[in-house]
Amino acid sequence: MAMEYSEKVMEHFAHPHNVGTIEDADGIGEVGNAKCGDIMRMYLKIDENEIIQDIKFQTFGCASAIATSSIATDMIKGRPVSEALTLTNKAVVEALDGLPAVKVHCSVLAEQAVKAAVADYYKRKGVPCDECETCVSCVHEHDHREEE
Amino acid sequence: MFVYADNAATTAMSKTAADAMLPAMQELYGNPSSLHQKGREANMALLGARETVAHCLNADPKEIYFTGCGTEADNWAILEAARLGAEAGKKHIISDTIEHHAVLHTLKKLEKQGFEVTYLPVHENGLVRLGELEAAVRPDTCLVTIMFCNNEIGTLQPVREIGALCREKGILFHTDAVQAVGHVPVDVQKDNIDMLSLSGHKFHAPKGVGALYCKKGVKLKNFIEGGAQERGRRGGTEAIPAILAMAAALRESCGHLTENMEKVTAMRDKLIDGLSKIPCARCNGDPEHKAPGIVSFCFEGVEGESLLLRLDLAGICASSGSACTSGSLDPSHVLLALGLPHEIAHGSLRLSLCEYNSMEDVDYILEQVPEVVRTLRQMSPVWLHMLEHMDDPYQS
Numbered sequence: 001m002a003m004e005y006s007e008k009v010m011e012h013f014a015h016p017h018n019v020g021t022i023e024d025a026d027g028i029g030e031v032g033n034a035k036c037g038d039i040m041r042m043y044l045k046i047d048e049n050e051i052i053q054d055i056k057f058q059t060f061g062c063a064s065a066i067a068t069s070s071i072a073t074d075m076i077k078g079r080p081v082s083e084a085l086t087l088t089n090k091a092v093v094e095a096l097d098g099l100p101a102v103k104v105h106c107s108v109l110a111e112q113a114v115k116a117a118v119a120d121y122y123k124r125k126g127v128p129c130d131e132c133e134t135c136v137s138c139v140h141e142h143d144h145r146e147e148e
Numbered sequence: 149m150f151v152y153a154d155n156a157a158t159t160a161m162s163k164t165a166a167d168a169m170l171p172a173m174q175e176l177y178g179n180p181s182s183l184h185q186k187g188r189e190a191n192m193a194l195l196g197a198r199e200t201v202a203h204c205l206n207a208d209p210k211e212i213y214f215t216g217c218g219t220e221a222d223n224w225a226i227l228e229a230a231r232l233g234a235e236a237g238k239k240h241i242i243s244d245t246i247e248h249h250a251v252l253h254t255l256k257k258l259e260k261q262g263f264e265v266t267y268l269p270v271h272e273n274g275l276v277r278l279g280e281l282e283a284a285v286r287p288d289t290c291l292v293t294i295m296f297c298n299n300e301i302g303t304l305q306p307v308r309e310i311g312a313l314c315r316e317k318g319i320l321f322h323t324d325a326v327q328a329v330g331h332v333p334v335d336v337q338k339d340n341i342d343m344l345s346l347s348g349h350k351f352h353a354p355k356g357v358g359a360l361y362c363k364k365g366v367k368l369k370n371f372i373e374g375g376a377q378e379r380g381r382r383g384g385t386e387a388i389p390a391i392l393a394m395a396a397a398l399r400e401s402c403g404h405l406t407e408n409m410e411k412v413t414a415m416r417d418k419l420i421d422g423l424s425k426i427p428c429a430r431c432n433g434d435p436e437h438k439a440p441g442i443v444s445f446c447f448e449g450v451e452g453e454s455l456l457l458r459l460d461l462a463g464i465c466a467s468s469g470s471a472c473t474s475g476s477l478d479p480s481h482v483l484l485a486l487g488l489p490h491e492i493a494h495g496s497l498r499l500s501l502c503e504y505n506s507m508e509d510v511d512y513i514l515e516q517v518p519e520v521v522r523t524l525r526q527m528s529p530v531w532l533h534m535l536e537h538m539d540d541p542y543q544s
Contacts, residue, residue, distance in 0.1 A: 010457075013454070013457065014458075014461055016527065019526075019527045020527075021532075030529060034490070034491035034494070034530050035489075035490040035491055036490075037451055037470065037479070037490070037491075037494040038451065039528075039529050039530060040529070041529040041532075057527075058527050058528060058529040058532060059527060059528070059529070060449065060450070060451055060528040060529055060530040060531070061451050061454065062451055062452075062453035062454055062470070063453055063454055063457045065451070065454075066454060066527070
């Protein structure tokens with residue numbers, strides 16, 4: 001089955017932004033599993049004003065997994081941490097000018113990876129975060145088959 | 149640079165096939181069933197094509213039925229063999245786990261109708277074992293259907309021995325030879341084959357034409373009702389241009405079989421040698437019983453669709469058995485049947501060559517694939533996890 005990716009997806013896939021790791025990250029989130037074919041890991045560097053100063057990602061997955069990681073990191077870089085929690089997979093899909101239906105789960109994964117990293121940041125700081133709790137619990141038992 | 153290395157998916161049409169097809173499209177417009185001169189002219193051409201295809205398989209022209217594709221031939225052969233079996237009170241079929249979906253889905257349909265199917269395991273090299281086949285035979289076994297050459301990993305099954313065993317046991321033997329015909333020697337008599345499916349576009353004929361070989365004596369019933377075509381077995385006006393092109397392409401492939409095999413095998417071996425140098429790479433299939441042109445690898449820590457699309461950006465057309473490329477969520481059933489874990493099967497790459505490829509193509513692939521694999525690994529958390537348990541092969 002041939003799938004059509006938008007130019008935006010191909011651009012982010014061919015030249016992804018923010019690839020890499022952050023040695024002294026303030027928060028790290030990893031979602032997905034290799035068995036299902038995609039894993040995303042995100043690293044956050046947060047400054048004293050609660051601004052996401054830097055963000056890096058590593059992704060094992062298809063073109064759309066790489067593209068959604070790339071654009072999601074772009075979307076929250078330089079933004080307040082609290083704003084990162086409002087990132088939705090829908091916004092990620094829109095920013096990429098759409099995704100094929102069978103690839104929408106990649107955008108869900110990107111949203112969850114961001115939230116898992118933020119949750120890790122709050123956890124390290126000892127700050128309770130209700131929103132984080134829900135997203136972290138869904139992360140580990142994550143099965144993207146049901147999210148299409 | 150542009151390299152087409154997806155010949156197991158489909159091949160470019162040959163000049164020979166096009167040369168046979170174009171005049172047929174314009175001049176041989178008669179209906180072979182018509183009695184007038186244009187009809188007779190088309191019918192003569194059809195007879196000639198049937199003889200050619202039969203000759204290439206060492207069959208009788210009366211044993212060749214033209215179809216719309218290889219899938220149709222598979223469906224027809226299996227459903228008919230099952231019907232014949234059921235008439236004799238035999239409703240058990242033996243196949244294996246790495247068949248093409250044209251076979252597997254047809255068998256699933258039969259299972260719903262009350263047939264029992266034994267799927268032989270293929271072990272890590274993709275080969276069916278004769279002893280296991282023999283042990284699976286039951287008094288009510290009516291059909292053995294095992295592919296000649298696997299489309300994903302190129303493994304060549306011991307067809308001749310399987311056929312001999314089936315003859316001995318009085319069981320019909322069908323083989324899906326879509327990836328074999330035109331690429332390796334296929335002789336329905338020596339190979340003890342009762343029914344065989346082939347597809348034109350895998351050997352430089354156009355899409356939309358295939359054939360079923362069915363040995364004399366096997367009482368094949370009509371697959372499409374409504375006409376006297378194909379001796380009444382398959383109604384529908386024959387696709388004369390496509391059939392003539394397929395016959396011409398097959399004659400050419402079979403006429404150059406030895407030299408093509410030598411050329412393609414040399415390219416394949418160089419490709420395998422080169423790709424094997426990539427760290428944590430695995431060549432799939434049997435190293436000996438292997439199609440000349442099919443190369444299948446898994447690269448740990450990378451995902452197949454990304455690999456495929458990065459190669460596409462570099463001008464290389466290949467394919468992958470990863471879930472993402474198939475449109476489903478599971479990686480290829482073939483790779484899983486070899487015992488590969490999901491995470492490794494997701495990182496598969498198939499490169500399939502034909503005689504139109506060159507050593508320059510292979511060199512270019514060997515320049516690009518290691519680089520793409522390395523780039524993707526650098527951004528892969530799976531690879532990073534692997535590095536926690538081993539020395540970085542890219543550092544040493």
